[in-house]
Amino acid sequence: MSKKRKRDPETVGSNAEVSADSKPQKSKKDKSKPRENGDERPASPEKVTFASLANVTETDPSTEENVAEGLNDSMEVDKPEDPKSIGAGSDGKSGSKKEKKKKKKDEDLSTGHLSILSKFDKYRAQILESGPKTVAKEDVPEEPLQGLHPLPQPAQVPVQKVDPNSALPSYLSQPTTVPTSQRPPFSSFNLPDLLLHRLENLGFTDTFPVQSALLPLLLPDNRPPSTPKADLLVSAATGSGKTLSYLLPILASLINRIVPHTYALIIVPTHELATQVQRTAHSLAAGTSLKISTAIGTRSFEVEKDHIIANDTGSTGADILIATPGRLVEHIRNNPQFTLRHLQWLVVDEADRLLSQSFQDWVEIVGDELQKPFPIEDGNIGFDITSVGLRAPKRASDIVRKVILSATMTRDVGRLAGLKLRRPQLIAVDDIGGHEIPIDGSDNEDQDQDQETADKGLRELNSLPSTLEEHYYPVSNATQKPLVLAKLLSDSNTKSGILIFTKSNESASRLARLLELLFAKKLGKKRKGNSTKDWSIAVSTSDKRKKEISANTAKFKASTIDILISTDLMGRGVDLPNAQLVINYDSPRNEKDYIHRVGRTARAGNKGITWSLVEDSEARWWWAGIGKVRRSNSEGVSKESAPELNDEALEIYEGALEKLGREVRGS
Structure with missing residues (x-):
């Protein structure tokens, strides 16, 4: 039996096979010493x-299993054999080498x-990780899934119709329409008792559609004043009650005010409309301590300052200021005591006209004034609103509520951008029974509308009251138009409340004198029960003094004047409750002017009539533009025949023209 040799450390773990005749030799380069007690070096x-x-x-998977099995087999330790059995084989030398190899x-x-x-x-x-994601199948019993029932889902929001060719923001291309069938009483809204009593005394019990739509959105609620609210754009026909719809919320929010400041600013284009709004506000605010004033240029600048700001002379200033844009800019620039830091309401009435004209850049100037930071002493308001998660306002623009109104609301994004509206919402009330307004502003059934009119509809919302009766009279000979009008009026049963619009001051004065001469000759049939009365005619144009214009307006309302002839000066913002007939003697410049002209009648649900005398050269333009304005009246425009002119009427007309010529020449 041969002795065991000590294993060479260099051979441990080597992959070379040991031949049967080879003898392990210690490497000469290995300078490591063997461990004590004869332990082999691992x-x-x-x-x-x-x-x-x-x-x-x-x-x-099979490769992984084979590798694992190989490791398990190789890691099994054989039991030590009896030393006596070593070399017991037929070939003792060969058995010893194999045994050593196996032990190694x-x-x-x-x-x-x-x-x-x-x-x-x-x-x-x-x-x-690097290979394909394959997993060996294992016979694992599947456990039933629990707690994975489908959760209840909220109702899906109805998909809004969007014009893919429109670049308008969603609030302009998809206005909120208001049904006209609902007219709840004022008592159903959260109005102070004092205002409800005033409304009842003034004869207002039920709301108009525009009022029923705006009052819930504008009336004060339980939210803190600094809570951001959406600004509103309102498109509603003339005479639909827009003035009352914003005055009531303003008065309700200021009725308990303590310190007088300019809390509400109402901007209008004309001093006539400003006076009308002031009169309505005074009627509603009777019995309160609120002060309402105007800045419209009808009095000197120094006198006006004492009425709109608080000073040492005892004036309490104006809580509600109604101003024209030009005069407002003058106060901002030249009145250091005037400020808008306390402003809570900004109303722009007849916005399409105010935005289409610069008026001394009033939009930019008012916007800059609202952006001025509050003084440091105004920072302490007595209550830390940040403790309830609200942001403290730093300027008036953070809390002011903007209401923009017009009968022909512009949808020009460039014009509206200067107003810096916050989360705006467009409300459209146009007596269409709550039907959806098409994006292009036209009827769905009307497919013949030309592209030009459709493009205009994208920019503006136009509508006419449902109680308006429209008549179209073609005039083949433009030189005889005054005679045609005189004949129509003479044959009509309308006795007063007639408002006639012309294109210029000269045309208004000339027409007024010709009608006086023609009526003096008793042209046409005699009016029943009024055969001896002459027509009373007045002219209100921009070349007249403001006092004269106001006097004519008052006389017309009192029916002292039968016919009032004017330019578009009287076409906006003037409430003429007795206007029964509106006549477009000269065609308006566009659809907007037509809507505002005829809007002087058929107001507040009353009936009204309009005549349009259109020359042959204007007929195609008239029908393509004005004829396509959205109407709630299913009858639309009635095309009539011009009255026949006999030889006697033509002779009277020739005599009137001759006399007018002599008067102009001064002969």
Whole structure:
């Protein structure tokens, strides 16, 4: 029996096979000393290689199983054999070598198994991550899923119709329409008792559609004043009650005010409309301490200052200021005591006209004034609103509520941008019974509308009251138009309340004098019960003094004047309750002017009539533009025949023209 030799450390973990005749020799370069007690030196983990795993590139489940089985088999430790049995084989020398080789292999695996297992886990993880995601199937019983019932879903928001060719923002292309069938009483709204009593005394019990739509949105609620609210754009026909719809919320919010300041600013285009709004506000605010004043240029600048600001002379200033844009800019620039820092309401009435004209850049100037930061002493308001999660306002623009109104609301984004609206919403009330307004502003059934009119509809919302009766009279000979009008009026049963619009001051004065001369000759049939009465005619144009214009308006309302002839000066914002007939002697410049002209009648649900005398050269333009304006009246425009002119009427007309010529020449 041969003795066991000490193992060469360099042979531990090597992949070279030991031949049967070779004898292990200690390397001369190995200078390491053998351990004491004859312990064999274990193999270094760094020298142990696992080539079979390094060559694995695919994550085949069978490959992983075979590798694992090989490791398990190789890690089994054989029981030590009886020394007597060593070399008992037929070939003692060969058996001894095989035994040594086997023991060497077992010792290599036993000493490096920790390193091999760690490397195996590392390589296995890398292979699983880099290879295809295949997982060996295992017979694992599936557990029933629990708690995965479908959650209840909220109702889907109806899809809004969007014009893919429109560049308008959604609030302009998709206005909120208001049905006209609902007219709840004022008592159903959260109005102060004082205002309800005033409305009842003035004869107002039920709301108009525009009022029923705006009051819930504008009346004060329980939210803090600094809570942001949406600004409103309102498109409603003339005479639909827009003035009352914004005055009531303003008065309701200021009725308990303590310190007088300019809390509400109402901007209008003309001093006539300003006076009318002031009169309505005074009627509603009777019995309160609120002060309402105007800045419209009808009095000197120094006198006006004492009425709109608080000063040492005892004036309490104006809580509600109604101003024209030019005069307002003058106060902002030249009145250092005037400020808008306390402003809570900004109302722009007849917005299409105010925005289409510069008026000394009032939009930019008012906007800059609202952006001025509050003084430091105004920062302490007595209550820290930030404690309830609100942001403290730093300027008036943070709290002011803007209401923009017009009968022909512009949808020009460029014009509206200067107003710096906050979360704007467009409310459209046009007596269409609550039907949706098409994006192009035209009827769905009307497919013949030309592209030019459709493009205009994208920019503006136009509508006419349902109680308006429209008549179209063609005039083939323009030189005889005054005679045609005189004949129509003479044959009509309308005795007063007639408003006639012309294109210029000269045309208004000339027509007024010709009608006086023609009526003096008793042209046409005599009016029943009024055969001896002459027509009373007045002219209100821009070349007249304001006092004269106001006097004519008052006389017309009192029916002292039968016929009032004017330019578009009287076409906006003037309430003429007794106007029964509106006549377009000269065609308006556009659809907007037509809507505002005829809007002087058929107001507040009353009936009204309009005549349009159209020359042949204007007929095509008239029908393509004005004829396509959206109407709630199903009858539309009635095309009539011009009256026949006999020789006697023509002779009277020739005499009137001759006399007018002599008067003009002064002969």
